[in-house]
Amino acid sequence: MLAADGTPLKKSLNRALRLQKMRALALIAPLLIFVLVTFIAPIADMLFRSVENEIVSETLPRTTASLAQWDTKGTEIPDEAVFEALYDDMFYAIEAKEHTKLGGRLNYELTGMASLFRKSGRKVEDIGEVYQDQFEDLDAFWKTGENWNSFMGSDDWLASMDGWKKADGRQPKFKLREGMADVLPATTATYLKYAAFTQNEDQKNLFTTDPWAIVYSSLHKDLTGENGLADYTFPAADQLKAAAEAATSFETVNFSEAFLNIDKKWHDMDVWTTIKVYSPKLTSGYFLNAIDMQKSIDGAEMRPDNQQIYGILFYRTMKMSVIITLSCIMLGYPVAWILANLPARQANLLLILVLLPFWTSLLVRTSAWKVLLQDQGVINDTLVWLGIVATDDRLTLINNQTGTIIAMTHILLPFMILPLYSVMQTIQPTYLRAAKSLGATNWTAFWRVYFPQSVPGIGAGSILVFILAIGYYITPAIVGGTDGTFISNRIAYHISSSLNWGLGAALGAILLAAVMLLYYAYDKIVGIDNVKLG
Amino acid sequence: MNLTKTLMASTALTVAAGMAHSDGHMASEMTIVSWGGAYSASQQNAYHTPYSEMTGVKIINDESSAEAVSKLRAMNEAGNVTWDVVDVVASDALRLCDEGLAMEIDPDTQLADAPDGTKASEDFGDLLVGDCFIPQIVYSTTVGYRTDLVGDTPPTDICAIFDTDAYPGKRSLEKRPIGNMEWALLCDGVEKGAIYDALATEEGQQKALDKLATIKDDVVWWSAGADTPQLLADGEVIMGSTYNGRLFSLIVEQNQPVSMLWDAQMFDLDGWIIPTGLSPEREARALDYIMFATDTQRLADQAKYISYGPARKSSAPMVGKHAELGIEMAEHMPTDPNNSKNTFLYNYEFWADYRDDIDAKFQAWLVK
Numbered sequence: 001m002l003a004a005d006g007t008p009l010k011k012s013l014n015r016a017l018r019l020q021k022m023r024a025l026a027l028i029a030p031l032l033i034f035v036l037v038t039f040i041a042p043i044a045d046m047l048f049r050s051v052e053n054e055i056v057s058e059t060l061p062r063t064t065a066s067l068a069q070w071d072t073k074g075t076e077i078p079d080e081a082v083f084e085a086l087y088d089d090m091f092y093a094i095e096a097k098e099h100t101k102l103g104g105r106l107n108y109e110l111t112g113m114a115s116l117f118r119k120s121g122r123k124v125e126d127i128g129e130v131y132q133d134q135f136e137d138l139d140a141f142w143k144t145g146e147n148w149n150s151f152m153g154s155d156d157w158l159a160s161m162d163g164w165k166k167a168d169g170r171q172p173k174f175k176l177r178e179g180m181a182d183v184l185p186a187t188t189a190t191y192l193k194y195a196a197f198t199q200n201e202d203q204k205n206l207f208t209t210d211p212w213a214i215v216y217s218s219l220h221k222d223l224t225g226e227n228g229l230a231d232y233t234f235p236a237a238d239q240l241k242a243a244a245e246a247a248t249s250f251e252t253v254n255f256s257e258a259f260l261n262i263d264k265k266w267h268d269m270d271v272w273t274t275i276k277v278y279s280p281k282l283t284s285g286y287f288l289n290a291i292d293m294q295k296s297i298d299g300a301e302m303r304p305d306n307q308q309i310y311g312i313l314f315y316r317t318m319k320m321s322v323i324i325t326l327s328c329i330m331l332g333y334p335v336a337w338i339l340a341n342l343p344a345r346q347a348n349l350l351l352i353l354v355l356l357p358f359w360t361s362l363l364v365r366t367s368a369w370k371v372l373l374q375d376q377g378v379i380n381d382t383l384v385w386l387g388i389v390a391t392d393d394r395l396t397l398i399n400n401q402t403g404t405i406i407a408m409t410h411i412l413l414p415f416m417i418l419p420l421y422s423v424m425q426t427i428q429p430t431y432l433r434a435a436k437s438l439g440a441t442n443w444t445a446f447w448r449v450y451f452p453q454s455v456p457g458i459g460a461g462s463i464l465v466f467i468l469a470i471g472y473y474i475t476p477a478i479v480g481g482t483d484g485t486f487i488s489n490r491i492a493y494h495i496s497s498s499l500n501w502g503l504g505a506a507l508g509a510i511l512l513a514a515v516m517l518l519y520y521a522y523d524k525i526v527g528i529d530n531v532k533l534g
Numbered sequence: 535m536n537l538t539k540t541l542m543a544s545t546a547l548t549v550a551a552g553m554a555h556s557d558g559h560m561a562s563e564m565t566i567v568s569w570g571g572a573y574s575a576s577q578q579n580a581y582h583t584p585y586s587e588m589t590g591v592k593i594i595n596d597e598s599s600a601e602a603v604s605k606l607r608a609m610n611e612a613g614n615v616t617w618d619v620v621d622v623v624a625s626d627a628l629r630l631c632d633e634g635l636a637m638e639i640d641p642d643t644q645l646a647d648a649p650d651g652t653k654a655s656e657d658f659g660d661l662l663v664g665d666c667f668i669p670q671i672v673y674s675t676t677v678g679y680r681t682d683l684v685g686d687t688p689p690t691d692i693c694a695i696f697d698t699d700a701y702p703g704k705r706s707l708e709k710r711p712i713g714n715m716e717w718a719l720l721c722d723g724v725e726k727g728a729i730y731d732a733l734a735t736e737e738g739q740q741k742a743l744d745k746l747a748t749i750k751d752d753v754v755w756w757s758a759g760a761d762t763p764q765l766l767a768d769g770e771v772i773m774g775s776t777y778n779g780r781l782f783s784l785i786v787e788q789n790q791p792v793s794m795l796w797d798a799q800m801f802d803l804d805g806w807i808i809p810t811g812l813s814p815e816r817e818a819r820a821l822d823y824i825m826f827a828t829d830t831q832r833l834a835d836q837a838k839y840i841s842y843g844p845a846r847k848s849s850a851p852m853v854g855k856h857a858e859l860g861i862e863m864a865e866h867m868p869t870d871p872n873n874s875k876n877t878f879l880y881n882y883e884f885w886a887d888y889r890d891d892i893d894a895k896f897q898a899w900l901v902k
Binding site: 097098100101103104107108111112113114115118306307308309312313316374375376377399477481482483485490495496497498499500 | 600601603604607629631632633634704709740754755757768769770883886887888889890891893894895897898899900901902
């Protein structure tokens with residue numbers, strides 16, 4: 001079918017509607033962007049942390065690269081090349097104060113890594129000083145940064161630095177002397193890093209700062225290895241050539257030994273396998289941890305028995321949430337029924353009684369339950385006074401699962417009553433009367449006629465209560481003791497206390513997946529269209 | 535990290551307006567984060583009010599110290615640090631320092647000398663834990679007991695916790711391994727000097743948990759400092775561990791039938807850190823505040839309001855009477871010679887390494 005201008009009708013209609021759709025989109029755009037930016041993005045970011053593991057390869061790039069060849073199956077610790085790379089990486093990490101962060105990260109996987117990295121931080125800098133001292137002893141020329149700059153820096157840059165003061169504004173960016181990269185390759189690479197760090201991070205005057213010890217180790221490497229010194233005609237040629245001659249007889253550093261002297265753990269297989277296992281940018285380690293497993297050289301394996309906790313907690317969270325949801329249905333259904341069947345005036349009054357605790361602070365309500373439930377609390381005192389329980393045999397109602405179930409059922413009850421009430425209000429009383437006039441007993445009329453119509457309310461209430469329950473952590477923390485706590489309590493611990501956000505995110509992701517799975521199952525079995533909030 | 539950065543950047547962009555405001559931080563305002571309650575009040579009286587009077591800087595109190603580490607990390611990642619000075623326990627300060635979230639402090643140039651000219655590094659001595667922490671007080675986790683519920687022979691040593699024959703009834707302990715594991719080993723016959731060596735081994739950890747298992751059914755586990763005082767006051771437990779300042783207020787200010795067992799008290803430190811990422815002006819002001827608030831006189835002043843010991847050696851002789859009750863505070867300090875005959879100093883290095891590992895085992899032990 002064609003429109004008046006000859007284009008297909010469908011196409012022309014779409015064109016006409018597009019403008020309308022755009023306008024509608026523009027109207028909701030502020031909200032959409034707001035939700036995306038303030039809600040979806042942070043959650044996505046948090047969940048992404050459950051697999052993110054860039055810190056290892058970012059802090060130790062050369063080490064992790066050279067570890068690729070290392071045979072983890074063997075019994076040999078990595079060779080000298082790896083330790084030399086480690087010295088390089090650690091040196092920069094220490095200058096940027098990143099090494100302790102990495103130690104903290106790896107300490108989640110292997111106890112002792114935090115102090116190993118913290119302790120090494122103070123001493124790695126000393127390793128390179130062996131070369132620095134020898135160069136400086138050879139010729140005082142090597143002592144000052146000014147001399148280094150005079151041959152490493154380009155003439156333009158040197159001219160622009162001449163007479164520069166902090167008050168003049170931005171420090172002219174270091175420019176390398178042309179051809180230097182061929183003459184002293186390793187030194188150039190190190191020096192560029194040093195210059196960039198000094199100028200940008202430290203905000204110091206590069207011209208008057210003395211170079212890092214690692215620059216001297218690189219120079220030693222260049223002078224004793226491959227270099228382009230033969231054709232060198234730039235400044236300081238004499239000093240460099242003299243140093244090259246002397247460098248061959250310098251005392252050398254064995255990096256492997258040097259690290260062993262810092263801490264004998266550096267020759268420990270566990271340390272190296274942990275670094276290797278956690279060197280990829282993405283890791284499944286957090287998720288494995290969240291299901292009581294751990295990553296090892298041979299792949300995933302179960303954690304030792306005395307460290308398994310999350311499986312128990314997930315199971316307990318699900319089980320207790322189901323119990324709480326069922327308790328809410330049992331208690332909420334009659335209340336909602338009474339509310340729906342009373343005259344409006346009384347119903348409103350009762351509704352306020354339902355809502356009143358809803359408006360009270362969660363902490364206040366939970367603490368009130370503490371007063372009621374504890375051993376010397378109101379309920380036990382009353383029971384003792386009535387002679388129902390003996391005074392030395394009081395009921396344990398708090399700091400266990402009973403406490404959590406009682407307090408949470410009470411706290412979540414309004415979420416069950418309100419949807420039930422609004423659904424029951426729409427059920428015509430005439431249906432019940434019709435059923436009875438056709439000979440049904442009270443029970444049959446209720447069970448066959450009334451109850452099926454109230455199921456959407458139960459569905460809505462159950463979803464609300466269940467989903468709220470599995471994410472609760474304040475109430476279980478206060479009244480749950482040890483066997484009434486939920487998985488959320490561990491998530492809270494990892495987010496705010498242990499700072500293991502990756503593990504917290506993995507636990508959260510599993511919880512989210514479990515909820516979505518249950519929601520999907522509910523939709524398949526009951527049908528989400530059958531859920532009514534009013 | 536790229537995705538993270540993009541997301542963070544977009545978040546930051548939308549709240550840019552809000553950021554501009556908070557970053558603008560009026561020159562005469564600073565936000566100081568602490569624990570709230572009586573502790574913050576003592577800081578207000580001893581530090582904030584005199585500092586405001588002297589400099590005209592308005593001090594805003596924030597009571598988020600319990601979540602300081604995670605909040606600072608989040609602020610730092612978002613590039614918007616709104617706190618100027620933060621009160622944290624030493625173990626958190628060590629962690630913040632490791633994470634690069636706290637500024638390194640040179641005690642000798644950035645903290646005040648003692649009145650007699652002693653350098654700050656010497657005046658604070660061993661209490662300078664890590665490179666970022668500025669100690670303020672010494673507090674202890676110790677045990678209080680109900681005098682009317684323990685019979686004729688009140689407990690005198692820490693092992694009373696494990697002695698359910700002599701002292702039947704519930705006891706409250708903190709829901710974390712730190713402190714409890716040390717006490718358990720001590721009462722299991724391990725030499726005090728060998729406790730951390732033992733805890734570093736699988737067998738030692740198991741031994742401590744086994745000892746705790748003997749009283750597992752009698753323990754109420756607490757996580758907030760106010761829990762034990764409340765449990766003691768209600769008669770829910772006959773003894774329990776908590777911070778000495780809480781017990782002081784229960785005994786002296788509220789006159790409850792409770793007494794303190796100073797034996798094997800676990801010393802811990804609380805103090806300041808300055809977050810990284812502050813603008814130069816804010817950083818300079820924070821340092822100025824710290825210089826003032828941690829000098830000898832100010833630390834001694836704080837002890838008038840709360841029973842925590844000043845972290846400087848030079849402050850100890852200046853500790854006077856309680857500001858309202860008029861009683862001598864010295865004898866209520868955890869550092870008083872009568873109280874500190876047998877003490878533990880929280881081993882920061884050890885717990886920084888073993889915290890995650892032992893906590894996992896401790897929690898697994900708890901749920902089973």
